[in-house]
Amino acid sequence: MVKKLLIVIFLIYPFYVFSQQEPDNQIQVNFNSYFDNFRLNVIYPSINIVKSIDNNTSITGSYLVDAISSASMKMTFKVDGVTSATANKQGGGDNTPDELRHQINLGFVRNISGVSVSADGMYSIEHDYSSKTFATNISIPFAKKNTVLQIGFAGNWDKVFPQTRFWTRSRNTTTYNIGMTQILSKNIVSQFDFSFINIDGYMLDGYQVVRILNGTNLSILEPIEPEKRIRKALGARMNFAVSKHSTLLLGYRYYWDTWDIKSSTIDAEYKTHMSDYTNISLNVRQYFQNKAYFFKATYTVPEPLMAVDSKLNSGYTNDISVNLEYKGNRYTGIPIINNDKVTFLASLGFFHRHTDSPDWVMRMSELYAYLISFGFKFSL
Amino acid sequence: MTISGCAVVQPWERERLADPNMMFDENPIQKGIKEHYINIREGSEGGTGSQGGGCGCG
Numbered sequence: 001m002v003k004k005l006l007i008v009i010f011l012i013y014p015f016y017v018f019s020q021q022e023p024d025n026q027i028q029v030n031f032n033s034y035f036d037n038f039r040l041n042v043i044y045p046s047i048n049i050v051k052s053i054d055n056n057t058s059i060t061g062s063y064l065v066d067a068i069s070s071a072s073m074k075m076t077f078k079v080d081g082v083t084s085a086t087a088n089k090q091g092g093g094d095n096t097p098d099e100l101r102h103q104i105n106l107g108f109v110r111n112i113s114g115v116s117v118s119a120d121g122m123y124s125i126e127h128d129y130s131s132k133t134f135a136t137n138i139s140i141p142f143a144k145k146n147t148v149l150q151i152g153f154a155g156n157w158d159k160v161f162p163q164t165r166f167w168t169r170s171r172n173t174t175t176y177n178i179g180m181t182q183i184l185s186k187n188i189v190s191q192f193d194f195s196f197i198n199i200d201g202y203m204l205d206g207y208q209v210v211r212i213l214n215g216t217n218l219s220i221l222e223p224i225e226p227e228k229r230i231r232k233a234l235g236a237r238m239n240f241a242v243s244k245h246s247t248l249l250l251g252y253r254y255y256w257d258t259w260d261i262k263s264s265t266i267d268a269e270y271k272t273h274m275s276d277y278t279n280i281s282l283n284v285r286q287y288f289q290n291k292a293y294f295f296k297a298t299y300t301v302p303e304p305l306m307a308v309d310s311k312l313n314s315g316y317t318n319d320i321s322v323n324l325e326y327k328g329n330r331y332t333g334i335p336i337i338n339n340d341k342v343t344f345l346a347s348l349g350f351f352h353r354h355t356d357s358p359d360w361v362m363r364m365s366e367l368y369a370y371l372i373s374f375g376f377k378f379s380l
Numbered sequence: 381m382t383i384s385g386c387a388v389v390q391p392w393e394r395e396r397l398a399d400p401n402m403m404f405d406e407n408p409i410q411k412g413i414k415e416h417y418i419n420i421r422e423g424s425e426g427g428t429g430s431q432g433g434g435c436g437c438g
Contacts, residue, residue, distance in 0.1 A: 287424070
């Protein structure tokens with residue numbers, strides 16, 4: 001049972017990215033994996049297709065599966081994390097996936113007199129969570145395309161029905177996004193972005209519990225969090241052409257919300273063409289946040305608001321990743337790679353998170369995660 | 381021009397800007413994959429920008 005605690009936090013975040021660029025006709029297949037020292041192993045393959053149907057319109061589609069290997073779910077603790085009372089006898093010793101999430105997207109991008117309009121619908125389902133998303137984006141170029149204004153909207157309608165509870169609850173999210181991409185010179189392009197996210201409803205992980213230890217008395221209660229959250233973020237990025245073959249991107253984001261979390265993120269990415277066919281990038285990112293106003297490391301009496309989620313704790317994260325792209329070409333003489341319609345993709349990432357008090361279930365303050373992804377793009 | 385408040389870089393001056401590496405989030409699928417795991421481990425979300433940039437020639 002306790003394994004669900006880790007699974008659910010991974011699965012409940014279906015992703016989408018605002019995009020206004022009219023894409024090329026292609027199929028992209030990715031095989032992604034995530035492993036961390038909290039014993040969560042996830043494999044999530046995805047396939048994405050873009051196909052133009054006329055000179056100004058492309059349709060997009062994708063399918064993604066999150067698969068969690070049960071072999072990774074052998075938990076450290078001998079007690080059940082949900083009740084904290086019974087023995088945890090199910091360790092997930094076989095090699096079959098315990099959990100699967102399926103996600104399907106369908107959308108289009110249309111160019112109308114230089115203005116790009118896109119819309120995307122998404123449906124995600126798993127055994128204890130479902131999510132529907134509609135996202136739309138418009139990008140309007142100005143000043144001979146030196147300036148591009150981007151306006152985005154997304155709505156999420158989610159249902160939460162944990163297997164260990166007897167209820168179904170809703171969570172509705174509305175995201176507004178406005179951004180501007182600005183060419184500053186022949187070698188510098190910048191982007192400014194503001195997000196406003198309003199969330200109403202149940203925002204907890206349904207499998208978490210709060211342990212209240214008062215002397216020798218132990219009580220187990222469900223966490224209680226506010227049912228409304230307004231999140232705002234302001235980001236700025238600049239991309240510099242530092243040489244004929246290399247670029248350097250620098251970014252900063254400031255985030256604040258009505259739960260009193262404030263955070264700063266800085267990131268840098270260096271990209272270079274190693275050859276006509278090989279492109280490599282190195283990304284470094286650091287993130288700092290304070291805690292939500294109701295988060296406490298321990299509780300001794302029941303309180304109106306109680307949270308144990310480490311995401312709401314104060315701490316910092318470090319992230320470093322390397323990405324490699326190799327374009328197939330006829331000169332290799334190697335089958336498959338000699339096809340110039342194919343681009344091979346690979347990335348390796350390392351993520352570290354420190355929280356100022358130990359995680360409520362794993363009892364560790366340091367999370368170390370490894371990400372490996374590889375795949376290919378095929379031009380249609 | 382009035383919106384940007386900056387000197388306009390003409391299309392024929394955008395050789396370096398046309399490099400795919402000058403585009404923000406050139407591969408939005410990879411960006412989505414990365415945000416997928418970051419959002420579950422951090423308490424913040426949003427403000428990460430959108431795909432765009434480059435030469436604007438498209």
